[in-house]
Amino acid sequence: MSSNHRPGFTGSTLDREDLxxxxxxxxxxxxxxxxxxxxxxxxIDPILDDQGLLTWKSMAESDPGSELIFLGVQDGKPxxxxxxxxxxxxxxxxxxxxxxxDILPPEEASTYAAARSLIDWHVRHGFCAQxxxxxxxxxxxxxxxxxxxxxxxxxxxxxxxxxxxxxxxxVLVGRQPAYPPQRYSALAGFLEPGESIEEAVARELHEExxxxxxxxxxxxxxxxxxxxxxxxxxxxxxxxxxxxIDYTELEDAFWVTRAEVAAVMNGEAGAKFLPPPPYAIxxxxxxxxxxxx
Amino acid sequence: MSSNHRPGFTGSTLDREDLxxxxxxxxxxxxxxxxxxxxxxxxIDPILDDQGLLTWKSMAESDPGSELIFLGVQDGKPxxxxxxxxxxxxxxxxxxxxxxxDILPPEEASTYAAARSLIDWHVRHGFCAQxxxxxxxxxxxxxxxxxxxxxxxxxxxxxxxxxxxxxxxxVLVGRQPAYPPQRYSALAGFLEPGESIEEAVARELHEExxxxxxxxxxxxxxxxxxxxxxxxxxxxxxxxxxxxIDYTELEDAFWVTRAEVAAVMNGEAGAKFLPPPPYAIxxxxxxxxxxxx
Numbered sequence: 001m002s003s004n005h006r007p008g009f010t011g012s013t014l015d016r017e018d019l020x021x022x023x024x025x026x027x028x029x030x031x032x033x034x035x036x037x038x039x040x041x042x043x044i045d046p047i048l049d050d051q052g053l054l055t056w057k058s059m060a061e062s063d064p065g066s067e068l069i070f071l072g073v074q075d076g077k078p079x080x081x082x083x084x085x086x087x088x089x090x091x092x093x094x095x096x097x098x099x100x101x102d103i104l105p106p107e108e109a110s111t112y113a114a115a116r117s118l119i120d121w122h123v124r125h126g127f128c129a130q131x132x133x134x135x136x137x138x139x140x141x142x143x144x145x146x147x148x149x150x151x152x153x154x155x156x157x158x159x160x161x162x163x164x165x166x167x168x169x170x171v172l173v174g175r176q177p178a179y180p181p182q183r184y185s186a187l188a189g190f191l192e193p194g195e196s197i198e199e200a201v202a203r204e205l206h207e208e209x210x211x212x213x214x215x216x217x218x219x220x221x222x223x224x225x226x227x228x229x230x231x232x233x234x235x236x237x238x239x240x241x242x243x244x245i246d247y248t249e250l251e252d253a254f255w256v257t258r259a260e261v262a263a264v265m266n267g268e269a270g271a272k273f274l275p276p277p278p279y280a281i282x283x284x285x286x287x288x289x290x291x292x293x
Numbered sequence: 294m295s296s297n298h299r300p301g302f303t304g305s306t307l308d309r310e311d312l313x314x315x316x317x318x319x320x321x322x323x324x325x326x327x328x329x330x331x332x333x334x335x336x337i338d339p340i341l342d343d344q345g346l347l348t349w350k351s352m353a354e355s356d357p358g359s360e361l362i363f364l365g366v367q368d369g370k371p372x373x374x375x376x377x378x379x380x381x382x383x384x385x386x387x388x389x390x391x392x393x394x395d396i397l398p399p400e401e402a403s404t405y406a407a408a409r410s411l412i413d414w415h416v417r418h419g420f421c422a423q424x425x426x427x428x429x430x431x432x433x434x435x436x437x438x439x440x441x442x443x444x445x446x447x448x449x450x451x452x453x454x455x456x457x458x459x460x461x462x463x464v465l466v467g468r469q470p471a472y473p474p475q476r477y478s479a480l481a482g483f484l485e486p487g488e489s490i491e492e493a494v495a496r497e498l499h500e501e502x503x504x505x506x507x508x509x510x511x512x513x514x515x516x517x518x519x520x521x522x523x524x525x526x527x528x529x530x531x532x533x534x535x536x537x538i539d540y541t542e543l544e545d546a547f548w549v550t551r552a553e554v555a556a557v558m559n560g561e562a563g564a565k566f567l568p569p570p571p572y573a574i575x576x577x578x579x580x581x582x583x584x585x586x
Contacts, residue, residue, distance in 0.1 A: 196300060
């Protein structure tokens with residue numbers, strides 16, 4: 001099984017050109033250039049072409065009331081997205097994106113992820129958290145500032161640890177009640193203020209499964225734009241395979257062998273569970289773990 | 294040189310007991326118990342005892358107008374901190390903490406880091422970013438909610454990548470204008486929405502030094518409570534040692550050999566620069582890199 005599976009939502013060829021963001025004249029020139037392209041969206045979901053790729057349209061099609069976000073430059077073309085004034089607040093609850101992710105290549109999903117996380121952040125952060133005043137977009141869409149108290153606000157990225165507990169060659173898989181039937185995955189949770197990645201992994205394994213981490217190794221990461229997580233996948237050696245499951249978080253959890261995980265990832269008949277989809281970091285984590293000697 | 298240097302701000306023995314946060318009766322009982330302790334602070338800085346450790350006081354000393362934060366349980370005692378109504382808005386700009394970090398052990402600094410990041414977040418997030426209404430503390434201080442639009446807001450953790458570019462056995466060090474004289478460190482920058490750790494490392498090295506990352510390996514992480522970063526330290530193999538420095542970010546940067554870094558970390562006379570302090574992840578990163586064979 002290949003270990004060089006590209007994690008979901010990674011590999012965009014977009015050059016973010018962050019120096020442009022702080023240069024209003026350059027930004028205006030790029031937005032007004034004939035080569036500039038606007039990401040085509042339906043609500044907050046992408047519109048795919050007949051090859052299953054993102055579609056881009058002319059800047060003339062942007063809504064005059066929109067806030068423009070500069071995504072970067074790709075194939076020599078400045079790329080933008082917009083926060084439309086008519087975007088419904090519940091747009092991010094649509095499930096349509098998950099069907100598209102079955103066909104959208106990771107590098108295209110990567111470009112889209114930045115746009116989606118930013119749009120969703122702007123929609124939910126129109127007011128200054130420090131003083132309550134309406135804020136304005138700045139830095140080419142990579143922040144909002146407050147004219148009243150002068151606070152600057154930047155888009156959130158919420159780090160999440162996702163991990164396989166490992167004990168004597170077996171790893172722990174679990175399922176949350178909201179998962180599709182038969183789906184199991186690695187355990188996961190938000191990293192909190194005052195924690196390292198390694199400490200967050202140990203805390204989550206303790207809280208959710210009652211196991212004690214002895215050593216934690218980082219494996220791989222990806223963004224997860226629902227709305228704006230950074231998924232950091234790890235493997236943790238644990239002291240014992242005795243479990244104390246937190247049933248408020250997990251519906252079920254059990255230990256699986258390498259052969260059992262291989263059967264799952266190969267889609268064999270009789271496999272013990274259904275794997276996470278290829279665009280989820282747990283999928284990459286299982287593949288990387290299988291590839292370890 | 295030892296590679297098991299404990300990263301700064303890690304190793305707290307506090308059990309966060311997150312289930313207590315969502316149980317108001319249990320929370321009130323813990324806050325009212327005789328064993329409960331309140332972190333002693335001067336503004337947002339800790340008050341150290343004569344052994345250089347954190348000091349704790351009775352809950353009776355809390356300000357009646359404070360918002361209470363439940364930090365967790367340590368040594369059998371519930372531990373709290375408070376957001377005082379009289380906390381000056383610029384309290385976090387005091388530099389006193391950096392002198393204390395020279396003596397505060399990492400595990401004590403770790404407990405303090407959670408308190409500091411949370412207090413600072415509450416002070417700067419009293420209003421709902423979605424609708425502008427004043428919010429209220431909930432979940433034992435690990436969030437704020439809006440009575441108007443029902444939005445829930447959680448404390449930020451801002452992931453930062455910090456990395457050594459490596460080329461033919463040498464690594465790249467740089468200094469920002471604000472550093473103390475002679476101090477050099479690893480390059481660093483905030484991870485952005487839509488990026489993996491590996492991609493953020495590659496982008497920052499490209500932006501700041503004009504080098505192309507071929508492979509990125511994660512090394513170690515720590516929280517950095519100024520105000521609420523997660524520092525993720527990496528080493529990146531790069532294609533060439535030719536540099537294009539972004540002088541808006543860096544004042545200077547140069548390549549150093551393993552022997553030169555060892556001289557720096559051993560504090561030898563004639564060493565090429567002064568190292569980052571032991572509580573900074575760059576210090577740990579240099580030590581781990583030196584320990585690699």
